Amino acid sequence: MRVDIVTIFPEFFSVLDLSLLGKARQSGLIEVTAHDLRDATHDRHRTVDDTPYGGGAGMVMKPEPWGEAIDGIVGDGASDALLVVPSPAGEPFTQQIARELAAEQHLVFACGRYEGIDQRVVDHYATRMRVRLISLGDYVLNGGEVAVMAMIEAAGRLVPGVVGNPESLVEESHEDGLLEYPSYTKPASWRGLDVPPVLLSGNHGAIAAWRHEQQIERTRRVRPELLGE
Numbered sequence: 001m002r003v004d005i006v007t008i009f010p011e012f013f014s015v016l017d018l019s020l021l022g023k024a025r026q027s028g029l030i031e032v033t034a035h036d037l038r039d040a041t042h043d044r045h046r047t048v049d050d051t052p053y054g055g056g057a058g059m060v061m062k063p064e065p066w067g068e069a070i071d072g073i074v075g076d077g078a079s080d081a082l083l084v085v086p087s088p089a090g091e092p093f094t095q096q097i098a099r100e101l102a103a104e105q106h107l108v109f110a111c112g113r114y115e116g117i118d119q120r121v122v123d124h125y126a127t128r129m130r131v132r133l134i135s136l137g138d139y140v141l142n143g144g145e146v147a148v149m150a151m152i153e154a155a156g157r158l159v160p161g162v163v164g165n166p167e168s169l170v171e172e173s174h175e176d177g178l179l180e181y182p183s184y185t186k187p188a189s190w191r192g193l194d195v196p197p198v199l200l201s202g203n204h205g206a207i208a209a210w211r212h213e214q215q216i217e218r219t220r221r222v223r224p225e226l227l228g229e
């Protein structure tokens, strides 16, 4: 999988070299490149923003640098890459979308700042490639970088070979539409709190049943809407 990120804070993504994805990058499974949007400007101040037409607070990101930066990545015709634009107005990011992103060969992330990116950038690239506006959640961040980091981590860990034990990807929250069951490890008793006895029973059928019951109970308590309730 090839991942390109366009941002005015490319150094923000150097942390990816350290984390889980660092191994994936070294092994060539995931190739991540962060591009500085200002490299696609040509004025002395490397300007990427301007005042909004129609008035309003803040600044909007100019379309020209984005056009030059994204064309520099996908060329100037149609592209099979998927352009992902984090936005408060996007579709909510979910594990299902993480799975869809993980199946892509080439992801291009456009990290906006200020009050967002001129709408014509999305409108233009929608004529040449698939474009998805994705929201990390119902709150406003200062830009797209944190959202892109989360999406890269959530999708990257689903790329075959990135996570050592693929088993661990199956039994996690949201994989089966339910929240995860509680986990325990040694010691069997800690500060007067004991591990549920079923987990020490060695009865794998009973353990699986107990875990599923815990998932249902927790989901009903914390996220009833996931049960359609």
Ligand SMILES: Nc1cc(-c2ccc3ccn(Cc4ccc(CN5CCCC5)cc4)c3c2)n[nH]1
Pocket: 086, 087, 088, 111, 112, 113, 114, 115, 116, 117, 134, 135, 136, 137, 138, 139, 140, 141, 142, 143, 144, 147
């Ligand atoms: N899930 C999630 C994603 C984001 C996100 C993603 C990209 C950008 C780029 C800039 N911003 C800051 C920002 C500030 C104010 C407004 C609201 N203004 C009202 C009128 C015009 C716009 C929008 C956006 C982002 C925020 N936030 N939350």
